[in-house]
Amino acid sequence: MGKQYDYDVLFIGGGHAAFDGAAPLAATGKTVGVIESDRIGGTCTNRGCNAKIALDEAVQVTREAERLGPILEQHPSINWQQNMAHKRDVLAPLPGELVQRLHAGGAHVIQGHAEFQDAHTLLIDGQQRLTAESIVIATGLKPHRLTIPGHELAHDSTDFLDLTTLPQRLTIVGGGYIALEVATIANAAGADVTVLLHGDQALRRFYQPFVQLVLADLRRRGVTIIPNAHVQTFAAQAAGVQVTYGDGQHLLTDWILDATGRIPNLDGLGLDRAGVHATRQGIPVNDHLQTNIPNIYAAGDVVAGDQPKLTPAATFASKYLAQLLSGQTTAPIHFPVIPSVVFTSPRIAQAGMSVATARAKGYQITENELTTYWYYRLDREPIARSLQIHDPAGHLVGVTEVSDQAPVAINTLLPAIEFRFSRDQVNRLVGLFPTLGYAAWHRA
Structure with a gap:
């Protein structure tokens, strides 16, 4: 690179779609920066996959102890505060370790919110201007939020994964990965869980006869699952939060998880100033992960496409961009088989x-x-x-x-x-x- 740009490549976002490729790309001699407004590691590392599986470990122990029955003389139960403390102990060092990995490869970590000024220029926190020959948008997804009356009384998955006290009555709106995994964890820890499905199916991407086996097991354990709930309002009451659903039906709960999906995280990026096209499904890209602006790429969950919105797909895309932008390949991306799993029990x-x-x-x-x-x-x-x-x-x-x-x-x-x-x-x-x-x- 000559003196025209500050960097060869700037990544917007610090999750798997960025750091998995940024470090090896920098190691090739390219000047690389990773811009993140929160903690390096993104959703999966800090408030998603890793947090969930850390909390779920105790669930698996209790399940196995339950199955082994009289073979074991004492049967464990989950201490929520201790389980949450364990989760924090596991996750706390990860962002720092990832920063060290980026630095070891020669990449720079830039703290702040990036906003396009043009196709080669980003403004960081409204103050610092940085330019790059190529820019990779890797901002992922964010929780979708209901817009019904009282929606402000609901919480998202980040809130649940940091709860210091588990609510006695927990209501979950949604039927995807997050909804069913949270239902599993909270039920195993002693909460009275209700799941309100929008339609008549949960986990629609999975083989439904197997999904029905999981739902039947959750019901056997005391989870209430209501299909076609059509949630209408949340309202604060003296004894909790009243949820109105269905044909004027009500339930009273202590805490509501809005698990109605995730949407592209494009807020405040200034895509229009760079001329980047985006839709409600995300940013369209070609088979080289280029947007409609040739020097601007997108990777991971923010991309509109058929690939599953999963960490392995984001990691593969990021590593592909490391090879593409370092000149090691000119071939289009060819995704491998991407497996998927829902961590129910x-x-x-x-x-x-x-x-x-x-x-x-x-x-x-x-x-x-x-x-x-x-x-x-x-x-x-x-x-x-x-x-x-x-x-x-x-x-x-x-x-x-x-x-x-x-x-x-x-x-x-x-x-x-x-x-x-x-x-x-x-x-x-x-x-x-x-x-x-x-x-x-x-x-x-």
Whole structure:
């Protein structure tokens, strides 16, 4: 780079779509800056995935103890304050570690809010002007908020993941990842949980017969799930917050989680001044992650497209941009198979072709009842099933599983799907025995 710009590349945002590519890009000799108005690491690291899984660890321990029954002489319960303190201990060092990683690669961390002045210029906190040859928008998503009367009485997932005291009565509006994962955690910790669905399905991206197994288990544990709730108002009462839904029905609650989805985080970016086109779904990009302005790119959840809004997809896109912007590749991005999982109890995980697509193509679908398989009987899992999809040539092209072991099983089988292993190649993969990995390959 000559003297024309301050940086070769500036990333707006400090989450996985930025830092995973910024450090290796800087290590190639490019001048790189990462601009973040909050903590480096973004939503996933600080107030999303990592926080959720830290709180959920205690849930998994109580679930396994419950299943093992009389084998264990004492059964644990969750201390909410201690669990929250554990979450903070796990998360506290992460932003600093990521800053060190960026610095070690040679990238600069710039604290503040970035706003476009033109296609090459950003204004930081209304004061500092920085220019770059290329700019990457990696601002992710933010919580969608209801606009009904009393909406200010509801909270978002960030608030829940930092609650010092768990409300006795917790109402969740929504039926996606966040809604069902919070319902699982809060119920296991002793809250009286109600889930208000907008329609008649939850977790719409997952195989519905498996979703129904999870919902039935939550109901058995005392969670109230109301489909087609059509929430209308929230109103403060002396004894709590009154929720009006359905045909004039009411419920009284102590705390409301608005889990009605997430939307592109584009506020205050000044995209119009740079000429960048955006829609309600996010920022459209081409197969090189370029926006309609050639030197401005977008990566991660803020992108409008078919890729799932998940951390692995953001990480892959960020690493691709590191190669593209350093001249190591000129090829278009080609996403691998991106798995997804909802951390309910049991979990549902999936990768590759969906069951609906497989049925339309006439592919082979094999269902496995896993509760009778000896490895799943070790901890007496009451819900454990999988579906595997093979194409006419015998390649494994899709898999979904509901069980507490599901994430490990799906991770084990990912290489077969991504690299289209033949049955002979699969048969040569012998995992450690006795482990779940061995069992997964044995079924593939």
